[in-house]
Amino acid sequence: MSVEGVYLTTLASLVDSLKGRKDTFFAGDLDPEYEPTRAVYGHRRERVVFRLKGKEWECVSNILRDRGDVYELVGARSDSELYEKLLRAYYSPSQLEVVDFAGSFRRADMALRDLPFIKFYREDGGPYLTSAVFIACWEGVCNSSFHRVMYIDDDRATLRIVPRHLHYMVKKAFEAGRDLPVAMVLGLDVYQEIAAAMSPPYGVFEVGIGAALSGVNRVAKTPLFNIPVPVTASLVVEGVISREEDWEGPFVDILSLVDERRRQNVFKPVAYYVNAQGRLVYHAIVPATSDHFYLMGLPREPLIYESVKKVAPGVRAVRLAVGGGSWLIGVIAIEQSTRGEALSAALAALTAHPSMKVVVVVDEDIDVDDPLQVEWAIATRSKPGEDVVVLRNAKASTLDPRSPEGVGDKLIVIATKPFNEPWSKYRRAGVP
């Protein structure tokens, strides 16, 4: 939601911009147990603003109700503009300017119980933070990524670390006989959130990507661990990811399934810092609702698009379908220019997003946002004996109960018109 071209570069300014808007539901004080989930489920088409009973936080949910909200925030009018903007930031992260930490944050006397932990679903193993971003640096490389955090007590919380960059840093620190110092950041602006979800190659600091998107490139280095954090954050918690393990989960994830309980490392807070305005604003992402889909899945689409474009220059659209939790099912629309291109496009999509389990390739006349059109394409344009490929035992999503330990099968469905056949047999009849 850029206001006349000015990007809303803090979560507080975004919340302020919602005041008086008809498309916002002001829910008042909510009990942190289930009430935020109920409010979001009851107001899917509205932004939801609330306070958590007994806590100081202003919370906002449903920031991203649909793709249109992402376009508006990034200043794009179409997928191609959105992808172009996200990829430009991805390949040209901003140079970060380091400013004085004391100018942006002040030390606060807080404990984990003061943070906006919410129990979202009956099946959740405890109250959770769902928009905490962890920033860590190891041997000159800094990384920023989302991790769900489960409250244990005032000094301990477990976080889910899937085997990506933070996992690698934690492993390296443990091999060196050390806990990993981190900054847990809450209330980041949405541009930094998108960047943290993009997963660029190891060595690229996501905060530079977020800065390129928002235009705010200022970071401050935390007093104890010297970790650069965006000055837009509401709260910074310095702490360590310790070698101690405890239970994390169960937790209802993006697929609306109960992700299993696992032994995970314990986060131990050391010092809390509130932004200089003293305003605690939090993005309460209700799992398996639109904020989750558009913050976790959508930032992967430009990377899938780019990968597909290498082998299929006529790629028209890329979707992580909401029916697959915006994570497991991809739909790719291409204008075919050579034989075999559709299969290569499917392989490129699977490579770009290893959590993708099913990929359907359709022609350019199919609307990738309309599951009925995708079904129609499968029904009329695919010949299963030739157009269905199953790959076994590849890297897969840890969220899929059919891919234990993140190893699973892939399904490719080519639902494009056979390359050499005429369109006349395959075109949908029009109404004159």
Ligand SMILES: C/C(=C\C(=O)O)CCOP(=O)(O)O
């Ligand atoms: C744990 C994850 C998401 C969630 O809790 O909703 C990330 C899963 O990533 P994979 O690489 O697909 O396992």
Ligand SMILES: [Mn+2]
């Ligand atoms: Mn990274």
